[in-house]
Amino acid sequence: xxxxxxxxxxxxxxxxxxxxxxxxxxxxxxxxxxxxxxxxxxxxxxxxxxxxxxxxxxxxxxxxxxxxxxxxxxxxxxxxxxxxxxxxxxxxxxxxxxxxxxxxxxxxxxxxxxxxxxxxxxxxxxxxxxxxxxxxxxxxxxxxxxxxxxxxxxxxxxxxxxxxxxxxxxxxxxxxxxxxxxxxxxxxxxxxxxxxxxxxxxxxxxxxxxxxxxxxxxxxxxxxxxxxxxxxxxxxxxxxxxxxxxxxxxxxxxxxxxxxxxxxxxxxxxxxxxxxxxxxxxxxxxxxxxxxxxxxxxxxxxxxxxxxxxxxxxxxxxxxxxxxxxxxxxxxxxxxxxxxxxxxxxxxxxxxxxxxxxxxxxxxxxxxxxxxxxxxxxxxxxxxxxxxxxxxxxxxxxxxxxxxxxxxxxxxxxxxxxxxxxxxxxxxxxxxxxxxxxxxxxxxxxxxxxxxxxxxxxxxxxxxxxxxxxxxxxxxxxxxxxxxxxxxxxxxxxxxxxxxxxxxxxxxxxxxxxxxxxxxxxxxxxxxxx
Amino acid sequence: xxxxxxxxxxxxxxxxxxxxxxxxxxxxxxxxxxxxxxxxxxxxxxxxxxxxxxxxxxxxxxxxxxxxxxxxxxxxxxxxxxxxxxxxxxxxxxxxxxxxxxxxxxxxxxxxxxxxxxxxxxxxxxxxxxxxxxxxxxxxxxxxxxxxxxxxxxxxxxxxxxxxxxxxxxxxxxxxxxxxxxxxxxxxxxxxxxxxxxxxxxxxxxxxxxxxxxxxxxxxxxxxxxxxxxxxxxxxxxxxxxxxxxxxxxxxxxxxxxxxxxxxxxxxxxxxxxxxxxxxxxxxxxxxxxxxxxxxxxxxxxxxxxxxxxxxxxxxxxxxxxxxxxxxxxxxxxxx
Numbered sequence: 001x002x003x004x005x006x007x008x009x010x011x012x013x014x015x016x017x018x019x020x021x022x023x024x025x026x027x028x029x030x031x032x033x034x035x036x037x038x039x040x041x042x043x044x045x046x047x048x049x050x051x052x053x054x055x056x057x058x059x060x061x062x063x064x065x066x067x068x069x070x071x072x073x074x075x076x077x078x079x080x081x082x083x084x085x086x087x088x089x090x091x092x093x094x095x096x097x098x099x100x101x102x103x104x105x106x107x108x109x110x111x112x113x114x115x116x117x118x119x120x121x122x123x124x125x126x127x128x129x130x131x132x133x134x135x136x137x138x139x140x141x142x143x144x145x146x147x148x149x150x151x152x153x154x155x156x157x158x159x160x161x162x163x164x165x166x167x168x169x170x171x172x173x174x175x176x177x178x179x180x181x182x183x184x185x186x187x188x189x190x191x192x193x194x195x196x197x198x199x200x201x202x203x204x205x206x207x208x209x210x211x212x213x214x215x216x217x218x219x220x221x222x223x224x225x226x227x228x229x230x231x232x233x234x235x236x237x238x239x240x241x242x243x244x245x246x247x248x249x250x251x252x253x254x255x256x257x258x259x260x261x262x263x264x265x266x267x268x269x270x271x272x273x274x275x276x277x278x279x280x281x282x283x284x285x286x287x288x289x290x291x292x293x294x295x296x297x298x299x300x301x302x303x304x305x306x307x308x309x310x311x312x313x314x315x316x317x318x319x320x321x322x323x324x325x326x327x328x329x330x331x332x333x334x335x336x337x338x339x340x341x342x343x344x345x346x347x348x349x350x351x352x353x354x355x356x357x358x359x360x361x362x363x364x365x366x367x368x369x370x371x372x373x374x375x376x377x378x379x380x381x382x383x384x385x386x387x388x389x390x391x392x393x394x395x396x397x398x399x400x401x402x403x404x405x406x407x408x409x410x411x412x413x414x415x416x417x418x419x420x421x422x423x424x425x426x427x428x429x430x431x432x433x434x435x436x437x438x439x440x441x442x443x444x445x446x447x448x449x450x451x452x453x454x455x456x457x458x459x460x461x462x463x464x465x466x467x468x469x470x471x472x473x474x475x476x477x478x479x480x481x482x483x484x485x486x487x488x489x490x491x492x493x494x495x496x497x498x499x500x501x502x503x504x505x506x507x508x509x510x511x512x513x514x515x516x517x518x519x520x521x522x523x524x525x526x527x528x529x530x
Numbered sequence: 531x532x533x534x535x536x537x538x539x540x541x542x543x544x545x546x547x548x549x550x551x552x553x554x555x556x557x558x559x560x561x562x563x564x565x566x567x568x569x570x571x572x573x574x575x576x577x578x579x580x581x582x583x584x585x586x587x588x589x590x591x592x593x594x595x596x597x598x599x600x601x602x603x604x605x606x607x608x609x610x611x612x613x614x615x616x617x618x619x620x621x622x623x624x625x626x627x628x629x630x631x632x633x634x635x636x637x638x639x640x641x642x643x644x645x646x647x648x649x650x651x652x653x654x655x656x657x658x659x660x661x662x663x664x665x666x667x668x669x670x671x672x673x674x675x676x677x678x679x680x681x682x683x684x685x686x687x688x689x690x691x692x693x694x695x696x697x698x699x700x701x702x703x704x705x706x707x708x709x710x711x712x713x714x715x716x717x718x719x720x721x722x723x724x725x726x727x728x729x730x731x732x733x734x735x736x737x738x739x740x741x742x743x744x745x746x747x748x749x750x751x752x753x754x755x756x757x758x759x760x761x762x763x764x765x766x767x768x769x770x771x772x773x774x775x776x777x778x779x780x781x782x783x784x785x786x787x788x789x790x791x792x793x794x795x796x797x798x799x800x801x802x803x804x805x806x807x808x809x810x811x812x813x814x815x816x817x818x819x820x821x822x823x824x825x826x827x828x829x830x831x832x833x834x835x836x837x838x839x840x841x842x843x844x845x846x847x848x849x850x851x852x853x854x855x856x857x858x859x860x861x862x863x864x865x866x
Contacts, residue, residue, distance in 0.1 A: 133582075133586075137569045137574065217809075218813070241697060241813070243697075245811050408561045410563055413573065427571070
């Protein structure tokens with residue numbers, strides 16, 4: 001009898017345990033690759049941000065899910081001084097850090113954590129600066145070190161950031177992945193133990209999920225962080241099934257082995273649309289693919305030549321052939337999802353006859369030039385080589401002979417930054433949803449000197465508008481300035497604006513409230529499964 | 531025999547040094563630098579770029595970098611990955627069991643099918659069976675791995691739903707990596723169904739990776755058998771009235787196996803090369819895919835270390851094959 005009771009109790013216990021296990025909601029995301037690491041400030045790849053900052057960490061300010069709009073994150077509110085130089089952040093109380101096998105936090109998030117996370121990247125003498133290599137590519141490429149004068153702790157729950165010059169995109173910058181907030185207490189503990197690099201390898205954050213295990217090239221397992229400041233997530237477990245091949249990713253979604261996948265093959269899109277169990281979500285990407293003329297070289301210093309070569313290119317053919325429908329013709333240097341996008345800009349029509357006339361007017365005859373095509377697939381250009389071939393054929397029709405040139409990716413970036421090209425295919429994916437992050441970085445006079453402006457085009461009027469817009473925080477006024485700048489850009493034609501990609505996400509129908517991030521990242525905060 | 535082994539081991543030293551040089555030169559001579567790749571379109575100011583190169587020791591002359599690399603190898607230190615900052619040896623050892631598991635299963639598949647099929651084709655020379663075997667193996671040999679893998683996934687995983695699409699085990703099971711071999715770890719985990727799940731995940735990649743070795747082994751076995759079957763001693767054995775099974779199994783096969791063993795040894799390199807594609811398509815976390823990623827990122831220490839370790843494995847396997855000759859055929863042992 002006793003044994004029977006025990007068996008019944010055991011059976012009941014097991015059934016309950018299994019029941020609980022069955023009820024645990026697990027979302028499987030077929031990611032495209034392994035993260036480079038778990039500290040987002042050390043890297044620039046979206047794959048790394050998906051696996052680290054988006055799930056594990058928070059920032060002072062956050063971008064609203066599925067939008068570029070800023071909302072409070074670890075800072076509940078903030079004030080910006082009228083001169084735009086001083087940002088004061090009031091921090092959120094009661095925010096907990098993850099508890100892991102290496103670390104049990106003894107205090108809540110406070111100003112020390114903010115100072116630690118930002119000063120590590122800012123101050124070359126910071127004890128953590130050289131840990132894990134000492135390279136902070138985003139922080140450095142956005143010149144934050146030159147921009148920020150000081151970061152101070154006013155009290156435990158208030159932080160003050162002072163700038164050297166007004167920079168209205170600063171708030172959006174603080175929502176970017178590199179500005180994720182780490183635990184200073186954990187960092188101190190790891191430093192004392194002589195293993196500071198563990199801070200970057202075994203992550204502890206305040207994010208909605210915490211890391212359970214990672215097997216390189218295979219799987220990343222997360223569980224919902226029950227004490228997350230916005231409450232526990234609807235799902236219990238999040239799994240990244242690392243699946244590099246897009247065709248295989250689609251097969252996994254189709255078979256129900258994954259719920260969400262990024263970057264489908266354009267060739268699979270029709271099949272995905274027809275699958276009754278899958279929604280194909282889509283959105284214009286926050287990017288632009290362009291061809292830049294080296295305006296320091298003749299005859300590209302003459303705007304008539306640039307305009308003519310704009311008119312000679314059949315962009316629709318590029319969208320059809322290279323993007324296979326997953327792109328949209330670009331007419332501005334910023335994508336339509338960014339505020340201040342100028343709808344009134346008139347793109348150059350495809351008109352080879354007019355192009356020929358304009359070239360003749362500029363005195364250009366028998367022009368021989370080159371088109372640089374990058375060797376890698378990028379979100380804004382799925383096949384640069386093919387694109388270059390189409391442009392080459394279009395230009396041949398107006399009497400321009402172009403040779404296609406390509407280098408290894410790192411070499412390509414280096415040489416084009418040095419201005420070795422005549423014309424170069426490249427593009428940009430936005431970081432913070434601010435128009436400055438496209439126009440100033442890619443077309444400003446400073447960027448023409450540093451090489452980020454591949455057209456090496458420095459127009460005083462255009463640059464003046466951008467500089468003015470940087471210094472004011474009134475969005476309506478900034479919009480007006482950027483809209484005007486876009487018209488100047490189009491008239492001067494330092495680029496051929498080619499396309500903005502369309503991002504597709506196959507999502508199984510049982511997934512509830514997944515939203516496409518305009519930044520191209522994958523967030524599972526707030527997502528549920530039916 | 532002892533002297534033979536010593537000579538073979540001695541030959542490994544210059545080969546090894548050559549491999550270190552090749553591994554080093556291979557990644558350093560292709561253009562591009564890791565800092566540029568890491569920074570991407572955003573770029574870095576030239577002074578930071580130079581500072582980081584200096585910090586990584588990449589600004590030193592090539593011979594100095596090689597010397598340092600070589601000295602560190604002697605100390606057993608392959609350096610740290612420039613990207614993940616993890617020790618290269620550690621990363622390799624974590625991923626290598628997956629590649630070995632896959633390669634061994636692929637080889638087993640190739641042997642279990644390739645050997646008997648090759649023998650049968652030789653015995654039934656000129657028949658429909660022989661022609662079929664030759665035709666099918668030629669097709670298998672010519673099959674591009676990537677396409678073949680996708681085809682099998684679409685048919686067996688998508689259409690028939692017999693096998694999972696990719697990965698090493700279902701996510702329902704959380705198997706702690708103890709040996710790194712999923713078949714063993716899943717058994718050790720004691721979770722019901724874990725082993726079956728691991729096996730079902732292994733079938734398609736092993737078949738895909740094993741296809742080319744299977745074709746080579748079958749064809750090699752057939753031609754070696756044909757040669758041996760025409761030898762005098764086989765005729766004598768037959769004339770003595772021995773059972774055909776004994777003639778083929780004992781007299782013919784043992785001699786025919788020598789070239790086959792050579793081929794199997796050479797297939798180790800083919801398996802490791804094929805693993806790169808197979809691992810990518812089946813999301814198999816092995817060293818092949820890791821090495822390719824490292825090359826694209828210009829992660830010098832990982833590429834150098836990875837190439838060196840893989841080359842060492844291939845050298846050791848070929849050494850073992852050399853030694854096996856002696857076991858199979860004592861004449862070779864004496865001849866040397």
